[in-house]
Amino acid sequence: MADTLKTKSDSQPLLTQRSKRKVKDAFASPFASALAIVIAVLWSIPTFGLLVSSFRPAELINTTGWWTAFANPEFTFDNYTSVLIEGTSTVPPLWYYFFNSFAITLPAAIFPLVLATFAAYALAWFDFKGREFLFFAIFTLQVIPLQMSLIPLLQLFARGVTIGDVTIIPDLGITGTYIPIWIAHTIFALPLATFLLHNFLRQIPRELVEAARVDGAGWFTLFRRVVFPLSIPAIASFAIFQFLWVWNDLLVGLTFGGGSQDILPLTVRLAEMVGTRGSGLEALMAGAFISMIVPLIVFFALQRYFVRGLLAGSVKG
Amino acid sequence: MIDSIGPNLVILVVGLLVFAAVFFLIFLLAERTSVKTQEVLRYAVFLGPALLLLAIGLLYPAGRTIYLSFMNKSGQEFVGLENYIWAFTTPEIQIVIRNTFIWVIVVPVFATIFGLAMAYLTDRMKFASVVKSLVFLPMAISMVGASIIWRFVYTFQPDEEKAEIGLLSAIVEAFGGEPNNWLLDAPLNTFLLIAVMVWIQTGFSMVVLSAAMKAIPDDIQEAAMLDGAGQLKRFFQVTIPMIRASIVVVITTTLIGTLKVFDIVRTMTGGNFSTSVVANEMYTQAFRQLNYGTGSTLAVLLLIAIIPLIWYNIRQLRLERTER
Numbered sequence: 001m002a003d004t005l006k007t008k009s010d011s012q013p014l015l016t017q018r019s020k021r022k023v024k025d026a027f028a029s030p031f032a033s034a035l036a037i038v039i040a041v042l043w044s045i046p047t048f049g050l051l052v053s054s055f056r057p058a059e060l061i062n063t064t065g066w067w068t069a070f071a072n073p074e075f076t077f078d079n080y081t082s083v084l085i086e087g088t089s090t091v092p093p094l095w096y097y098f099f100n101s102f103a104i105t106l107p108a109a110i111f112p113l114v115l116a117t118f119a120a121y122a123l124a125w126f127d128f129k130g131r132e133f134l135f136f137a138i139f140t141l142q143v144i145p146l147q148m149s150l151i152p153l154l155q156l157f158a159r160g161v162t163i164g165d166v167t168i169i170p171d172l173g174i175t176g177t178y179i180p181i182w183i184a185h186t187i188f189a190l191p192l193a194t195f196l197l198h199n200f201l202r203q204i205p206r207e208l209v210e211a212a213r214v215d216g217a218g219w220f221t222l223f224r225r226v227v228f229p230l231s232i233p234a235i236a237s238f239a240i241f242q243f244l245w246v247w248n249d250l251l252v253g254l255t256f257g258g259g260s261q262d263i264l265p266l267t268v269r270l271a272e273m274v275g276t277r278g279s280g281l282e283a284l285m286a287g288a289f290i291s292m293i294v295p296l297i298v299f300f301a302l303q304r305y306f307v308r309g310l311l312a313g314s315v316k317g
Numbered sequence: 318m319i320d321s322i323g324p325n326l327v328i329l330v331v332g333l334l335v336f337a338a339v340f341f342l343i344f345l346l347a348e349r350t351s352v353k354t355q356e357v358l359r360y361a362v363f364l365g366p367a368l369l370l371l372a373i374g375l376l377y378p379a380g381r382t383i384y385l386s387f388m389n390k391s392g393q394e395f396v397g398l399e400n401y402i403w404a405f406t407t408p409e410i411q412i413v414i415r416n417t418f419i420w421v422i423v424v425p426v427f428a429t430i431f432g433l434a435m436a437y438l439t440d441r442m443k444f445a446s447v448v449k450s451l452v453f454l455p456m457a458i459s460m461v462g463a464s465i466i467w468r469f470v471y472t473f474q475p476d477e478e479k480a481e482i483g484l485l486s487a488i489v490e491a492f493g494g495e496p497n498n499w500l501l502d503a504p505l506n507t508f509l510l511i512a513v514m515v516w517i518q519t520g521f522s523m524v525v526l527s528a529a530m531k532a533i534p535d536d537i538q539e540a541a542m543l544d545g546a547g548q549l550k551r552f553f554q555v556t557i558p559m560i561r562a563s564i565v566v567v568i569t570t571t572l573i574g575t576l577k578v579f580d581i582v583r584t585m586t587g588g589n590f591s592t593s594v595v596a597n598e599m600y601t602q603a604f605r606q607l608n609y610g611t612g613s614t615l616a617v618l619l620l621i622a623i624i625p626l627i628w629y630n631i632r633q634l635r636l637e638r639t640e641r
């Protein structure tokens with residue numbers, strides 16, 4: 001009895017190993033790999049085509065297909081230099097919108113993360129009545145379409161809130177600056193960020209928190225010394241996600257940019273260029289790639305964090 | 318306009334500094350207060366800002382948008398259900414609603430199937446990460462950028478003397494077909510726009526499903542193999558059931574994202590040529606026609622469409638939390 005058991009358990013690893021290789025071989029069939037590569041190449045062709053075109057002289061872009069560029073190569077940086085640096089009499093060059101995109105994205109990524117970490121800390125570690133309700137309410141808010149907020153929020157920024165003659169929120173005089181865009185992005189990011197960070201902060205060992213409390217740390221010191229340093233990886237992961245979300249956003253920038261060219265981000269400018277007949281294809285192509293440079297750098301440099309943030313944060317409104 | 322870069326830079330720097338200074342000061346002062354004060358103060362500092370912003374920026378606006386949906390253009394006069402009747406009886410808006418239905422069915426189905434296929438094909442592949450990066454890349458760029466990429470694919474050369482520069486036209490021509498002004502051709506154009514969204518979303522579903530497949534224990538696949546299950550049978554009877562929860566997440570997430578699709582429609586066609594969807598039409602009504610009544614109504618319709626998903630999500634979260 002004991003012997004049979006022993007042989008059984010001895011032979012097990014051998015079997016597992018052999019069949020493991022079999023399983024692996026079955027999956028890694030050359031056909032499957034070839035098919036995956038074909039799909040990936042097909043997926044890249046549209047982007048690749050635009051990339052190649054963006055380096056071709058304007059007259060060639062408009063008269064021959066980009067695939068002919070390999071037979072008689074003729075490439076130039078002119079499209080990039082002209083759209084990025086020269087601009088026109090009515091519209092500034094793209095580097096200006098590039099700056100705006102940064103000026104919008106930096107605070108719009110930092111503000112919600114700080115506030116969400118605060119709220120997540122409270123929801124995870126303060127004991128109070130209605131905590132569970134609040135948690136579910138915030139969770140629900142994250143899928144409310146932001147279209148529900150656009151009109152009232154825009155009116156609020158433009159003229160405050162009054163009921164009858166009573167002013168609840170005064171006209172703040174901030175239209176035409178970055179501030180409404182920052183605030184809007186901050187608000188729209190809060191529910192998801194709070195929810196995700198809460199899930200993370202709750203995993204901090206209770207003993208650690210209690211030990212700090214026993215040592216006489218108040219709630220504020222506890223946050224600064226223990227909770228915040230421990231949650232930096234989670235915050236960083238979400239920061240990348242939020243940064244790209246804001247950088248790539250069109251709707252919020254378009255709505256709260258309020259027609260003032262001075263503060264519009266790249267995406268809004270590009271969408272405008274598509275709409276106007278005057279701007280040529282070559283400017284649009286170069287412009288598109290200029291707007292993609294930052295996301296692509298972030299994507300290739302921080303892919304693992306980006307994927308993690310995306311996996312966790314895929315339901316944002 | 319370039320002149321405004323100075324003041325803009327000032328606003329940026331001041332904005333960041335003020336934000337940092339406020340919380341630095343609050344912490345500095347709060348840590349010095351008595352334990353009793355801190356018990357009360359902690360709610361105001363940690364919970365207060367977020368709740369205030371959510372109330373002002375999401376709750377109040379949601380209520381007001383519902384209110385505005387029963388009002389006229391300027392929001393001054395009560396019109397009852399007129400805007401809702403308008404939404405369901407105006408032919409153009411009927412097309413908008415029909416298009417939205419097509420989007421929310423086609424995009425999740427195809428994005429999930431393609432993502433599933435890619436996840437499966439690359440599951441045990443060498444250099445899978447390179448291949449997967451290529452499919453995932455559209456997820457990182459803006460939808461405006463993606464739309465510009467695809468507008469170029471769909472370009473049409475009306476002058477027959479000149480060569481086609483759009484890939485689609487060139488391929489159709491090469492196979493003896495007649496190129497077309499694709500984006501004007503309803504209802505085909507809606508599907509061409511949908512293709513862009515599928516192109517973007519496939520990367521997402523691939524990444525999620527790939528992670529789920531990696532989590533299936535090898536023993537289970539082995540056992541099925543030793544039982545003589547072929548590759549197809551294993552895929553449908555082991556892999557798919559094992560990752561069902563992730564498939565549901567992918568479908569619901571893609572569905573919510575698709576329901577609110579705005580950038581692609583706005584950039585590709587501006588919602589013209591019968592391609593508009595509810596999210597785009599909402600923007601057009603509210604901020605182009607300046608009709609807050611109909612704009613709000615369309616936003617409310619979006620919300621109503623999402624309610625079943627919200628309910629489902631809450632139920633899932635409840636289950637998750639009781640399991641722990």
